[in-house]
Amino acid sequence: MRKVLTTAAVALFAISTLSAVSAAPASAAVVKGGQSCKKLNAKTSFKFKGSTYQYSCVKNPYYLKTRLTWTMKECLDAIRNEAAERKSIAEQKAAGLDAATLGTWQLLLDTTIDVRKLACAREK
Numbered sequence: 001m002r003k004v005l006t007t008a009a010v011a012l013f014a015i016s017t018l019s020a021v022s023a024a025p026a027s028a029a030v031v032k033g034g035q036s037c038k039k040l041n042a043k044t045s046f047k048f049k050g051s052t053y054q055y056s057c058v059k060n061p062y063y064l065k066t067r068l069t070w071t072m073k074e075c076l077d078a079i080r081n082e083a084a085e086r087k088s089i090a091e092q093k094a095a096g097l098d099a100a101t102l103g104t105w106q107l108l109l110d111t112t113i114d115v116r117k118l119a120c121a122r123e124k
Contacts, residue, residue, distance in 0.1 A: 033055070034069050040057060042056070042057040055070040055071060055073070057071075075116070089106065
């Protein structure tokens with residue numbers, strides 16, 4: 001009788017453990033930039049080695065423009081910064097600034113583009 005109860009307890013524990021693991025929410029999974037996602041503007045985040053990584057489900061204009069992919073918050077910020085820099089340099093050109101000043105604005109834009117390329121690259 002004791003053997004049957006022990007076997008039943010172990011089996012019950014194994015079944016409850018397996019069902020708890022399989023019932024884990026999908027948001028608990030670690031995502032990578034560039035992975036496909038299904039719901040536009042869905043957000044997820046996870047902690048890894050003390051850092052929090054935030055992702056949004058969007059169409060990344062610099063990676064697979066036609067599909068929804070997980071995109072890091074830093075990438076979306078870099079895209080916004082690049083657009084702002086492009087607008088600023090256009091305003092400076094329209095204002096008729098000298099070549100040296102425009103060169104400085106162009107350097108800022110080039111740096112912003114490099115940051116965007118790094119932030120928006122697909123994770124491996």
